[in-house]
Each structure stands twice: as structure tokens, then as C-alpha cells.
Amino acid sequence: MRLPSSLRARPPVVAFSDAEALYEAFAACRLPRLTVGGLPGERLTRRQWAELFVAICRCRPRGEAPPPFFSSINGQTISRYHREAAVRALFRRCGGLAVDGMSAVFASRLLSRAPFPERVATTDLFHDVARHAQDEGLSFFLLGGTVETCAAAARNVAALYPRLTIVGTHHGFFAEDEEEAVAQRIDALAPDIVWVSMGVPREQLFCVRNRDRLRRVGLLKTSGGLFDFLAGRHSRAPVWMQACGLEWLYRLALEPRRLLRRYALTNLHSALLLMTRTGRQTGVQAPTLRHR
Incomplete structure (x- = not known):
């Protein structure tokens, strides 16, 4: 399957002199962004995202403010x-x-x-960040999935990146009244990056409710079903399907009972939103609570 050249062509990348400049742009709310489907997304490459995460962990003072989450x-x-x-x-x-x-x-x-x-894709970005993190001496905490999935993901990550420190793991099936204790345990371990894999919107809700309890953490990244892939329970689509935007179809074929209703509800709606609410670019990010 061959895509039109307008879709295949890779656009120019916004350049930053180094990771420190990337961090400074983030701290000043000056990362380039574009509204897509009504949501403002950062116009960064995978490599730039990985460099930004490492720079945040290196440059942002710990303990003074809640960590950002992405x-x-x-x-x-x-x-x-x-x-x-x-x-x-x-x-x-x-x-x-x-x-x-x-x-x-x-x-x-x-x-x-x-x-x-x-x-x-978070399933790709994780590995980009892990390679940088093990070279920089940074640490991860894995939060989410079942006990077995989380443990298997940690084992596989440790095998792939032997110099990467995983300070801890915790499954994602805890009650709301256990959440504070989970957050306190994570903060005591002071990981640089917490990967939160509990699905939308629970993973975002955890980050928002617990940022104030995680001031010794570098940053949090929500991860959807990442741990299932890291644990080897799910496989990625062939590269050509990923490039054509058909990975959702591959996943649907693997998990029809779980994904059919979701895709039926969201695919057409999101396609309409993408065509009608995409295109406004800016170099200034909308205010968030990330620096407070």
C-alpha cells in the first residue's frame, strides 16, 4: 500500500541547539505546538521527546514543585x-x-x-527514553497492569537495558483509598520517570491527584497499554501497517471483543474532529499547572 507523497514526506523538524535549549523552551512554555482534533500537541520528534525527558530529570529542581506529567x-x-x-x-x-x-x-x-x-508512539518512545536513561544514570518506576504483567515488563526491560535502574513496580489494580500509600511509596524511591499504564482516564486522574505527593519524582508519563507490549503479551503491527496508520486494525484483529466497541465509538468521531479542528499552530503553550 503506497501513500500519497504529501502524506509520506517528512516535514522539517524544529531544531534546538541542545537538550538544555529544549528544556529551556519547555520551562518557558515555548515548545512548538499544533492543534490537532482540538487538542494542542507538541511538534517534537521521538528523539526530541526523549532528550526533553532526560533534560527535565536533570535540570528541574526536585522537592520544590510537583513534577510535570505528559x-x-x-x-x-x-x-x-x-x-x-x-x-x-x-x-x-x-x-x-x-x-x-x-x-x-x-x-x-x-x-x-x-x-x-x-x-x-509510547511503545517506541519508551525505548528511546530507556536508551538515554541508562546512559545518563536515570531510574524508572513502572506503575500499572496486573501484578504478573508489571513484573514481566520489568524483567524484560531489565534484560534489554541492563544498565537502567528500575527502582520499583506496582500493579494498577488498587482501590482509591490505597492511592495515597502507593504515591508515598513511589515518592520515597524518588524515581526519575514514572510510567503510568492504567488506561484513559484513570492514568491521567492518578497523575493529577498525586502530583503534589510526588515532588521527588522527575516526571510522569501516561502509557496506555505499554506494559502489555513490554511484557510480550501483545505484539506490534507490521511496520507497513504502522506507517499507513493501520495499527488500530491489527490490534482489532487481535482483540476484537475488547476493542470493537471502542473503535466503533471513537474512530468516525475522531476522524471528523481531525478534519475540522486541526491546523492552528503556535509557539506558545497554553498555561498548565506543570511549573507550579
């Missing part, structure tokens, strides 16, 4: 953002949004002069 834009989040006020409120508290969906990338290339440079 999430991702895809068809599901675009649809739910517009349908559910509670989800909208959570996403407005994010420190930044990566574009994890080829449909959003394609829409930006069709409708904007400054599109997203590439898809930033």
Missing part, C-alpha cells in the same frame, strides 16, 4: 476529550502531549503548513 493524543483521546468534560479537564492539566496516532500526523500534513514531524 500524555498522548490518539483517536480515542480526541473523541473522549470532546465528549467528556472530566477527560477534558484532565488533559488540560498535562505538561505536554505527544502525538501517538498516524491519523493525527496525516491530518496535520494535509491541513497545516507546520505539521508534526512524526508519530510518537
Whole structure:
């Protein structure tokens, strides 16, 4: 399957002199961004996202303010953002949004002069960050999934990145009245990056409710079903399907009972939103609570 050249062409990347300059742009709310489907996403490459995460962990003072948390834009989040006020409120508290969906990338290339440079799938970004993190001596905490899935994910990550420190793990099936204790345990371990894999909107809700309890943490990144992939329970679509924006179809074939209703509710709605609410670019990020 061959895509039109307008969709295949990789747009120019906004350059930063180094990771410190990238962090300074983040701290000053000056990262380049584009509204896609009504949500503002950062126009960064996977490599730039990884460098930004490392720079935040290195440069941001710990203990003085809550850590920033980051999430991702895809068809599901675009649809739910517009349908559910509670989800909208959570996403407005994010420190930044990566574009994890080829449909959003394609829409930006069709409708904007400054599109997203590439898809930033969390399942790929995790490995980019892990490679940087083990070289920089940074640490991870894995939060989410079942006990077995979380443990398997940690084992596989440790095998892939033997110099990476995983300070702890915790499953995602805890009650609301246990949440404070979970957050306190994470903060005591002071990881640089917490990967929160509990699904939308629970993972965003955890980040918003517990940022004040996690001041020794560098940053949090919501991760959807990441741990299932890290644990080897799910496989990625073939590269050609990823490039064509058909990974959702591959996943639907693997998990029809779980995903059919979700895709039926969100795909057409998000496609309409992508075509009607994409294209406004800015170099200034909307105010969030990330620096307070």
C-alpha cells in the first residue's frame, strides 16, 4: 500500500541547539505546538521527546514543585476529550502531549503548513527514553497492569537495558483509598520517570491527584497499554501497517471483543474532529499547572 507523497514526506523538524535549549523552551512554555482534533500537541520528534525527558530529570529542581506529567493524543483521546468534560479537564492539566496516532500526523500534513514531524508512539518512545536513561544514570518506576504483567515488563526491560535502574513496580489494580500509600511509596524511591499504564482516564486522574505527593519524582508519563507490549503479551503491527496508520486494525484483529466497541465509538468521531479542528499552530503553550 503506497501513500500519497504529501502524506509520506517528512516535514522539517524544529531544531534546538541542545537538550538544555529544549528544556529551556519547555520551562518557558515555548515548545512548538499544533492543534490537532482540538487538542494542542507538541511538534517534537521521538528523539526530541526523549532528550526533553532526560533534560527535565536533570535540570528541574526536585522537592520544590510537583513534577510535570505528559500524555498522548490518539483517536480515542480526541473523541473522549470532546465528549467528556472530566477527560477534558484532565488533559488540560498535562505538561505536554505527544502525538501517538498516524491519523493525527496525516491530518496535520494535509491541513497545516507546520505539521508534526512524526508519530510518537509510547511503545517506541519508551525505548528511546530507556536508551538515554541508562546512559545518563536515570531510574524508572513502572506503575500499572496486573501484578504478573508489571513484573514481566520489568524483567524484560531489565534484560534489554541492563544498565537502567528500575527502582520499583506496582500493579494498577488498587482501590482509591490505597492511592495515597502507593504515591508515598513511589515518592520515597524518588524515581526519575514514572510510567503510568492504567488506561484513559484513570492514568491521567492518578497523575493529577498525586502530583503534589510526588515532588521527588522527575516526571510522569501516561502509557496506555505499554506494559502489555513490554511484557510480550501483545505484539506490534507490521511496520507497513504502522506507517499507513493501520495499527488500530491489527490490534482489532487481535482483540476484537475488547476493542470493537471502542473503535466503533471513537474512530468516525475522531476522524471528523481531525478534519475540522486541526491546523492552528503556535509557539506558545497554553498555561498548565506543570511549573507550579
